[in-house]
Amino acid sequence: MKRPTIGDIAERAGVSRSAVSFALNGQPGVSDETRERVLAVAAEIGWRPHSAARALRGGRAGAIGLALQRPARLLGDEPFTMELISGLEAELSPRSCGLNLQVVEDTEAEIATYRRWWAEHRVDGVIVLNLCADDPRITVLEDLHLPAVVIGGPTGTGTLPSIWSQDAAGMTDVAEYLAALGHRRLAHVAGDPAMAHIVDRSAALHEVCRLRGLPEPVTVRADYSETDSAQATRRLLAMPERPTAIIYHSDLTAVTGLEVALEMGVRVPDDLSLVSFNDSRLCRLVNPKLTALAHDIPGRGAQAARMLFAAIDGSGEPGSQPAEPYRLLPRGSTGVHRAPH
Amino acid sequence: MKRPTIGDIAERAGVSRSAVSFALNGQPGVSDETRERVLAVAAEIGWRPHSAARALRGGRAGAIGLALQRPARLLGDEPFTMELISGLEAELSPRSCGLNLQVVEDTEAEIATYRRWWAEHRVDGVIVLNLCADDPRITVLEDLHLPAVVIGGPTGTGTLPSIWSQDAAGMTDVAEYLAALGHRRLAHVAGDPAMAHIVDRSAALHEVCRLRGLPEPVTVRADYSETDSAQATRRLLAMPERPTAIIYHSDLTAVTGLEVALEMGVRVPDDLSLVSFNDSRLCRLVNPKLTALAHDIPGRGAQAARMLFAAIDGSGEPGSQPAEPYRLLPRGSTGVHRAPH
DNA sequence: CTGAAAGCGCTTACAG
């Protein structure tokens, strides 16, 4: 089976190839009658623009890129990525825009991927996840003039538009909620402190404790793996003055934390309250269900896609936008702190 | 910033553009000295092949396609897709091959996507998921001569190579295990009966019951949603002669089933044994942990990618291969059936 | 309103 080309249409319709091109692209320069004939023939023989020819011509690649810097084994467990993708797709599909996915090892590999995509003319723009302090990806993308939207920020994104998730506000909400429940010794299990949203949340937590006159909150690091997050919770619960409430920066670490607490005979929420950043089926499956800070991840993906299209089209300065704020969903894992007798 | 082209290299190296092309592609026709000089210049100015130009030339698109026919809202919950993608990527990345993702509504839309990808020259091949009886996608892909690997089969895949997951064997294993535990009334909660693997598993379950002289197993349908799978389990547990063991065709339906059973005061595994096809973090999070039929999904993705490359290269007839068989992982959700007194 | 021509970046027969 041979792909039909613009030449095949020209032949059948009895016009020149340029006339066909004008007709197909809605350009002036052909009569209405010719235009209709051309469109009819194109539809009849199932013509589609050859994406490579268009891209070569200087047009769009017709795809955007998403580099995932995640250990492969965690991609399945963590709902975030796939939810984001489903949100992106909701905007991409109607525009027949493709999504190029690449799993990368580290920031260096991610940058190499951006350079390659750019040089190979493979994508028209990219979505950047997990902004870090002094993120080297930003300047690279700026230098390449590769349109991009950062999920994270709003500071540290250079000239790139961003969607920022109001992490500080989310953390403030939950810390004040816990304080109101009578908790005084707060702790949090945080991901990579290089990530800007972790820093923002951490600062907000410290600030609430300071304002409320609570002791300095304890920070423990953990990646998303089962072993690491179990270890983090175990360490917190083994402290002489152990926290009465723990905030987790991801649903994966939170559910594991709950498991560990129950294994150690710590009652939730009687002895210990737990909160998860991000809500997912995982949070609702465990017993007690986890109190969570929920936000609409597919919605954010869709928003990011729209902003990226604006950046690619150069239609107005997109600038940065806040994402929908976190909603605190109190469930069974949080409760009033009663002083031990 | 301007993308360097082959012409830039030719100019700097003082040779013709064709010499550059030969040198870069390891073709004979240039002296070793020239070749080295060309490669050095290319590296120095950061040249990369323009993917569109190569694709237009009749070469590879440099990407494969994956159409996901899943309700968007479930993509995040279900670990399968992302695990498969991580496995695909493990093979794609080293070859600098891209992955084109597209979420589609239904089979018709999926076929339209294949036609579009083919006509637009966007992908060199595709991975097909969830094979159905008389699957219309097969003949379309055959007609288009678009290389494809089917995950599913081995029957009903036409001339396309496939990886088949030995679903019948997996179901036989688990049914015999349950029978050995003393269970006589088995039931299963199945996905769309149009899907070939559901049919295969169902047949295997019926066969084991027949051979063992057990009553005909009860079948209830459920999609992956929380409401539907809860409903399915509720219906089974409300039966006058309710089953003592339920097999779920996905981890999502299984964990929901467990929740429902516990809500209804049915003790697991004392009164009811539960088994999940597919293992995931979900199965290990609930209490009791779910007995599962595990298989290496990323491994299967990698295998599929390798087979697809073979099909694209036309290197040998790839044919169909079995995937690694399911492994039964007995956990807390299954136990010996004791006749009620 | 329409056609002939050039060119995007690359590869590959075809001459020298």
Place this chain on the structure above:
DNA sequence: CTGAAAGCGCTTACAG
């Protein structure tokens, strides 16, 4: 061993 030329499918100035 190397260069000049054609062509992949499309778009867009440029002539008629």
